[in-house]
Amino acid sequence: MRRPSVFVAKDPEKEFRYGSRNWLLHARYVRGEHAMCLDLADDLQKNADNTHRYAHYVKGLVYADAGRHQEALERFHSCIRLQPSDPEPLKQVAKSLSCQGRYQLSLEAYLEADKLTKHPDSDIYCALAECASNLGQIERGVEWARAAVHAGGGERAGALLARLLLASGDAVGASAAYDQAIATHACGADTLAAAGALRLRAGAPREAFQLLGAALAQQPSQHAAALALAAMMLQHRDLDAALARLKAALSAHPTCVAAHSNLGLALLAKKKYVAALTCLQRAVWSAPLSARAAHNLGLALLLCRRPASAFCRLATAAALQPRQPYTVLLIGIALERLGDARADAAYARAAALAPGDALVRLNRAGRLARARAGRAVGEARAVAEILQREEKPDAQLSSSLATLLALLRDAGVQLSDLPNHLPRADTPDDLPEDDMTADEV
Incomplete structure (x- = not known):
């Protein structure tokens, strides 16, 4: 019996001449061989009288990756005309419209794609939430983000929900959304850094430090985590560690x-x-x-x-x-050092903007004491009352207030109407010195 002849082709395209070459088109696209991908797509279109749907789709993807969104839209519309019931080209149309900044049209296209899908699509819900957010519809975006979380959107949906909740002013809900995302998914460094920064603003430094450390352990060049950790270290006067973190952040983002x-x-x-x-x-x-x-x-x-x-x-x-x-307070100080009479107006403006701030009122009291000592008593009384209302008065402000009162007494000003129990004036050990040391080159 005669054995059947075996066709062996050196060219892989000739080997699959009589079959589908969608696999080759897909392989070239995912490998980034865009020029060869376009040539193959044109060849397939010629053989199929310009009705090869997958060739239109891949050409649209290539054009979208290159930033040629209008040409990509034409390719995706060709796919939709060939098979109107397929939601994937419609999703790509919506994505290209979003990249062009046409968020309302993108939102409508995503809604049409959602109608064509048989099952809830978390990608569509996330995209709808982002479009709504770009249109200023934060509450509607939160609803779509919640739908994406329920549809199994994973880390992307959880982080998006947290960001939108934070944008709407619900910091507690945003923190809970981050907690749920971190507990149920293996989150990346960006999500961990955002959650850590939110915890830091909420006044939970221990949890913030853990989250930020985990983000940097996963991605040492994550600049948001490095910046937040550096801010914590600056608050605790750990300057050398803060400098190291900030230099690492600058190396990643100069x-x-x-x-x-x-x-x-x-x-x-x-x-x-x-x-x-x-x-x-x-x-x-x-x-x-x-x-x-x-x-x-x-x-x-x-x-x-x-x-x-x-x-x-x-x-x-x-x-x-x-x-x-x-x-405004610093403007007043600068004007006073320049000998400008407008310094009084700047000090008064700063006190009007922050009447309950002890630092601002104390600086104004010092200005009044230097200009006309008698008028400084009222500001000194206001500073003493502000410090008394605080649970832990600032030691440096208390010390400065005590120094000011001593100078006023030496000037012969009557201080009988001041509160009887002034805050404790313990001078901290780490007060900065006034002299300027030489800088390092």
Whole structure:
């Protein structure tokens, strides 16, 4: 009996000439061979009289990856015309519309795709939540994100729900959503860092430290976790560890404004004035419309005894954020050092913006004591009352208040109407010195 001949082809395309080559089209797309993928798709379209649905679909994916969203939309619409009941091309149409910023049309396309799916699709629900959020419909986005979580959306749906809840002002619900996502899924470094930062703002430093440490252990270049840990270390005066974290964050993202600003503040605390001014100036250059960056640079310039330059930066910060009392207070200090009579108005404005802030009122009391001692008694009384209402009064503010009262007594001012029980004035051991030491090169 004669054996059947075996066809052996050197070219794999010739080997599958008489069968489907969708597998080859898919393989070339996932391998990133986009040029060869487009050539093969054109060949398949010629053989199928431009009715090869999968070739249209893959060409649309290639165009979308290249940022050619309008051409991608044409390919996906061709798929929809060939088979209107398939939701996948409609999902890609909605995704391309979202990339173009046409969120309302994208939302409608996702809703149509949801009608065509036989089972709940968590990807569609997540995309609907993001579109609703971009349109300013936060509450509606929360509902879609909850639907995505119930549909098994995993970490993406849980993190999205937490972000939308936080945007709506529900910090407790956002924290619970992060807890559920972390407990039920193996979350990535971004989710862990976001959860840790939220715990830090909520006043739970121990849990925040664990989450942020887990994020950095999983991804050492996660700059959000590094920034949050550095902020914790700065609060606990661990400057060397904070500097190490901030440098790691800057190595991952050299243009991060928050990292430059916090690094400048850490160097300022270590009295490295030249390096601190350099970092803070870089932060201002990177974000010229950031009120916080301008405020920090103005503070550093004041500490370096450059009140004129500090006033320019602080005026910029106040123009960007007029209701920040500490910026207005620093403007008053700069004007006083420049001998400008408008300093009194700046101090009064800062006290009006924050009437319950002991630091602001104490600085105004000092200004009044230096200008006209008799008028400082009222501000000193207000500072004493504010400190008495606090459970743990700030030791440095209490010490400064005691020093001010002693100076007023020496000046002959009557202090009989002050409260009988003033806060304890224990001077902390780590108060900064006034002299400026030499900077390291």
